[in-house]
Amino acid sequence: LKGKNEFINSKVMRNTNKLKVLELIRTEPGITRNLISSVSELDISTVSKIISDLMDRKAVIEKGLVYSRLGRHSKKLFLNKDFSNFLILDLGVNSSVLSVGYFDTSFDTVEEFETHRDPEEFFEILNQKIKSNPFLESAANNFTIIGVPGMVNSTHQKILFAPNLKWNDIDVSKLLPLFHIYLENDSNLAVIAEQFENTDRRSKPSNFLYIFMREGIGGGIITNGTLYKGAFNSAGEIGHMKISDENECFCGRKGCWETFVSISRVANEYEKPSGKKLDGKTSYERFRNICKLYEVNDIHAKKVFKKFSEKFATGITNLVNILSPESVIIGGEGVFIPDEIIDVVRDKVKGSVLWVNNGIEIVKSSLNQTNVTVKGAAITASRLISKKVLSE
Ligand SMILES: [Zn+2]
Numbered sequence: 152l153k154g155k156n157e158f159i160n161s162k163v164m165r166n167t168n169k170l171k172v173l174e175l176i177r178t179e180p181g182i183t184r185n186l187i188s189s190v191s192e193l194d195i196s197t198v199s200k201i202i203s204d205l206m207d208r209k210a211v212i213e214k215g216l217v218y219s220r221l222g223r224h225s226k227k228l229f230l231n232k233d234f235s236n237f238l239i240l241d242l243g244v245n246s247s248v249l250s251v252g253y254f255d256t257s258f259d260t261v262e263e264f265e266t267h268r269d270p271e272e273f274f275e276i277l278n279q280k281i282k283s284n285p286f287l288e289s290a291a292n293n294f295t296i297i298g299v300p301g302m303v304n305s306t307h308q309k310i311l312f313a314p315n316l317k318w319n320d321i322d323v324s325k326l327l328p329l330f331h332i333y334l335e336n337d338s339n340l341a342v343i344a345e346q347f348e349n350t351d352r353r354s355k356p357s358n359f360l361y362i363f364m365r366e367g368i369g370g371g372i373i374t375n376g377t378l379y380k381g382a383f384n385s386a387g388e389i390g391h392m393k394i395s396d397e398n399e400c401f402c403g404r405k406g407c408w409e410t411f412v413s414i415s416r417v418a419n420e421y422e423k424p425s426g427k428k429l430d431g432k433t434s435y436e437r438f439r440n441i442c443k444l445y446e447v448n449d450i451h452a453k454k455v456f457k458k459f460s461e462k463f464a465t466g467i468t469n470l471v472n473i474l475s476p477e478s479v480i481i482g483g484e485g486v487f488i489p490d491e492i493i494d495v496v497r498d499k500v501k502g503s504v505l506w507v508n509n510g511i512e513i514v515k516s517s518l519n520q521t522n523v524t525v526k527g528a529a530i531t532a533s534r535l536i537s538k539k540v541l542s543e
Pocket residue numbers: 390391400401402403404407
């Protein structure tokens with residue numbers, strides 16, 4: 152029996168090492184065997200063996216050389232883009248985006264379409280789109296990953312609750328007859344992209360909170376370098392943190408943080424008292440316009456953002472006292488908030504958190520926010536496919 156366990160353990164070890172090597176190539180395309188060996192602390196012969204196995208499987212390719220002064224050139228390693236492709240759906244409250252992703256975490260966006268508010272209709276429309284496009288269909292037949300503006304169950308097949316869509320308990324695996332579907336909360340995907348793209352944040356076991364502002368407000372929590380999901384798979388629903396007894400929320404409760412600081416709330420706060428209409432069809436466009444109005448000293452925009460900064464700082468203060476992260480990163484539409492307001496919020500938070508937390512860094516995300524969920528989905532799918540392939 153002991154012998155059998157040892158056999159199983161060594162297979163698990165080998166796979167763990169292979170996943171480690173794949174992850175290094177994923178985050179550092181062009182890395183060499185020597186560098187993998189020194190970063191991973193695996194000896195060079197183990198690394199070489201792993202690489203040759205991954206190349207046999209066509210998961211890794213060599214392309215180009217790194218030249219050294221000693222004349223010993225090393226080959227650059229990359230994930231093979233064509234090893235596997237997959238479908239990515241970024242399910243938004245107003246519109247959704249379909250892309251095809253690849254094993255090397257790159258992706259091509261195919262189309263954006265309006266999100267039908269009826270879930271059955273929505274997935275029927277999606278089905279038609281997939282069936283009528285061979286490019287989408289072949290990707291979908293491999294793997295489909297969906298970013299959801301809400302909570303999903305632990306098997307990643309059901310939408311439990313998406314407040315802004317008013318969708319409850321949707322079994323996506325039944326509505327979308329595809330082989331392999333994986334759902335993930337959109338803020339979790341965004342924080343994965345934030346960590347992946349930022350060398351500082353991924354190279355150490357960092358602790359940070361990502362505030363993802365789209366129609367609602369989501370949160371992604373990274374503790375000691377890993378995503379925190381909680382016992383019921385729904386950690387990070389920071390938009391539904393109760394800060395008052397006023398304001399009805401889409402979640403059916405009262406006083407949620409996002410009823411005070413969501414982008415549509417900010418736009419409405421401007422339009423009602425001023426009697427002026429903001430330009431733009433979507434809440435995104437209206438929010439970006441009020442940010443611009445602030446920059447040109449529009450008096451109503453100034454007032455709205457003064458109130459916003461107070462409520463925004465209250466929520467962040469609570470979160471910082473609970474999580475004690477090194478950074479709070481504001482992403483999504485939040486990157487359009489005027490810098491002056493971010494400065495005000497930072498000062499307010501630093502002045503009101505428990506003093507032990509006042510080294511907190513509060514910054515806007517430096518990533519391009521247009522594709523942040525799609526990028527996070529591509530990274531997640533590439534990791535899941537690696538695990539699946541190595542277990543075969
Ligand atoms: Zn709520």
